[in-house]
Amino acid sequence: MEFFIDFFKSTGFYLMTPGNIMMIVIGLIFISLAIIKHYEPLLLLPIGFGIIVGNIPSLASMPLGVYDKGSVLQYIYFGVTQGIFPPLIFLGIGAMTDFSTMLSNPRLILLGAAAQIGIFLTLMGSLYLGFSPQEAGSIGIIGGADGPTAIFLTAKLAPHLLGAVAIAAYSYMALVPVIQPPIMYLLTTKKERLIRMKPPRVVSKREKIFFPIIAFLVSALIVPGSLSLTGMLFFGNLLKESFVTERLAQTARTALIDIVTILLGLTVGASTQAQTFLTKESILIFVMGATSFAIATAGGVIFAKIMNLFSKEKINPLIGAAGVSAVPDSARVAQLIGQKEDPHNHLLMHAMAPNVAGVVGSAIAAGFLWSLFVK
């Protein structure tokens, strides 16, 4: 009988805390959102399952969790804490991204810059609330709506916030179709939403090859801290556009990015153990993250309206919201809202320009914050 009681005391049923139960429910919600609502399933499903894995309690003497020295999950989590996975994901993103629409209408790149205002205003907000500069930078980067960038910077500046920042960043990325539309409607008139833009011109092969090399040189020379992210992004794009390394590009945009996404999603989810995750700070991070995301969306839309004051060829301000990276969901939202007003208005191609520019912009912002706050 005593043996049975001892065994029962070692089970998860006995060791389970209300916090663990709450986190498991959150994990199940993530999985449900992925399967039922199709919200970023490639991310939310591994993260959701990871949350459940991370909240199964075990004896302290058994190394099982991501924070336990020598556990399998800890070895995988090494790729997150050391910032290895995010650049690999950027390599895959580069190999699958077509920069043609951005190259055909370069002024739309500025919308990707404007949307980064969310990062810096939230940085100030977080400082105001009493977070340290390193923590504030990590929270602010959530506004970049770029999960890998947020993980990369937080791993470098405030590793203790990694779980909360990563979950907030990926949650808001998944909730793009819910968060962005009200802001877009609020800041635009029906007339503006009806603006049709000129179809993009044909971009030559040479321009496509020229771009990743030049863009990398410019971004890395101005902000060397962005080298790991922009370097891999543009390298991946060069693999794709050169047409001589199709096999490498194919691997980067399929198998490699999928493997890294699985490992990253699962371990980031598993890092949200109730004991470290359910804190007042995590709630504040979620609130600040949402604020950052909303400001970024508004920043892009408002800047598009400002550009319209000075340009002959009008920009549909809806595409400004796509400046918040979150590729390609925020571009898709611009397309959907545009088509609600005019079913024959196709904004997707145009929205992809600020969308991919936002990826570059948030990587540059992350590089700047890293070089500034590195201890």
Add this chain to the structure above:
Amino acid sequence: MNVLSGLGHGWHNVVSANGVTISIIGMLLVFFSLAVITLIISSTPYILKLVSRFYPEQEESVTGNGVKKVSEMDIVAAIGAALCHSMDSSNNRM
């Protein structure tokens, strides 16, 4: 965990960490970097035009979607083949 490290909340935190200056410089830097990229991209077609005088680009031109350009005759042939195939399959069903 060094979160909310006893500083309390208030504007003094922003001032002491140079929050405003950092935000302005950061935003300007992002704009500057992307503006430089914009300028270079805008001038690329002109530069490449000059280059192609000496080293003309090979004929294998590609559209904005990364799809190879094909002649109209090829398109007509493809449509014909597709029609033929669909008629065949509908006949089989009947």
